[in-house]
Amino acid sequence: MSLDSIDKRILEVLQNKGRMSNAELSDMANLSASACHRRVQRLEKDGYIRDYVALVDPRKVGRPTTVFVEITLSGQADEVLDAFEQAVARVPDVLECHLMAGTADYLLKVVAGDTDDFARIHRRYLATLPGVAQMQSSFALRTVRQTTAMPI
Amino acid sequence: MSLDSIDKRILEVLQNKGRMSNAELSDMANLSASACHRRVQRLEKDGYIRDYVALVDPRKVGRPTTVFVEITLSGQADEVLDAFEQAVARVPDVLECHLMAGTADYLLKVVAGDTDDFARIHRRYLATLPGVAQMQSSFALRTVRQTTAMPI
DNA sequence: AATGAAAATATGGTCTC
DNA sequence: GAGACCATATTTTCATT
Helix, strand or coil, X not given: CCCCHHHHHXXXXXXXXXXXXXXXXXXXXXXXXXXXXXXXHHHHHCCCEEEEEEEECCCCCCCCEEEEEEEEECCCCHXXXXXXXXXXXXXXXXXXXXXECCCCXXXXXXXXXXXXXXXXXXXXXXXXXXXXXXXXXXXXXXXXXXXXXXXX | CCCCHXXXXXXXXXXXXXXXXXXXXXXXXXXXXXXXXXXXHXXXXXXXXXXXXXXXXXXXXXCCEEEEEEEEECCCCHHHHHHHHHHHCCCCCEEEXXXXXXXXXXXXXEEECCHHHHHHHHHHCHHHCCCEEEEEEEEEEEEEEECCCCXX
16 A cells, blocks of 8 residues: 555656666666566556656647636536536646635646737637636746656 | 657657557557657657656655745846756755746746645745745645646 | 567566565 | 566567568
8 A cells, every 4th residue: 555665766767767668677676577567567556657658848849838827717616617627628728727725716727839829729718618707827938847756 | 840640649649658569559650660660769859759757646645735836036137046946946846837927936836745744845945945035825726637748 | 661580678477585 | 475587478679671
């Protein structure tokens, strides 16, 4: 159920090099290949490792602009929230959506090509989201740090 | 330099299954294994694919709480910004840091165990960041959507 | 771009501690 | 229960066409 120091080491390594071969990984963990392999399988089965993914450079595929959008809904009823969440999950340009405590109800992270492209995304998708009372967009000028690696 | 529809298909697939075998990937792309392999190598070499990583479940490793922290600096001089950015990059609990346009100067995405753990991170790391004039933290109650896949 | 051969890697069994 | 060693299957990689 819980992780020993070897498991943590494996997770740390795979979080940074997800395609490392089992042979090399077993070296990093000071284990035999089979022992290492069984640990990785357990970490996958138990849900510690959710997925392996390739990270694509946003600039290379025309999405250099990150915009955070704070959204206030017109009500707090479950139906309003559910409808909003289902709709927002279908927008491919929205990478993240968080239900927030405090001022705004939701915080969205959106990737766009530029400000014009964000205007397109806004018109086409965001403006049609149900139950929205207020929306405030903040542009990122530059991303200083961006990682998917959890501190272990 | 640019991507045809087959390249895009390959990126889409690898963004969701980063450890897919080249054999299976070549099926998805309707290519021979060798042709597919050369495409992937080119996408890696040209920087379209930045990395392969394992995604670890934040809940499983004791980081179920996401906090967004808006930070205003005491000045806009390059030295102030540089010092801040170098310091923030060393905090393992900060997964993202964006320089923002508009109200706040920086937006940080922090992962914590719970509110008490965030208090620890705040005391130990955030409170010691240089040049900070104001800091406002917003807790995420629930993450509705979280993906690393760029729309292609 | 396809084919086939060689090398590397992953996977699963079995034994031992 | 966990690790090491070994055998086999799969995959990658590269030369050739």
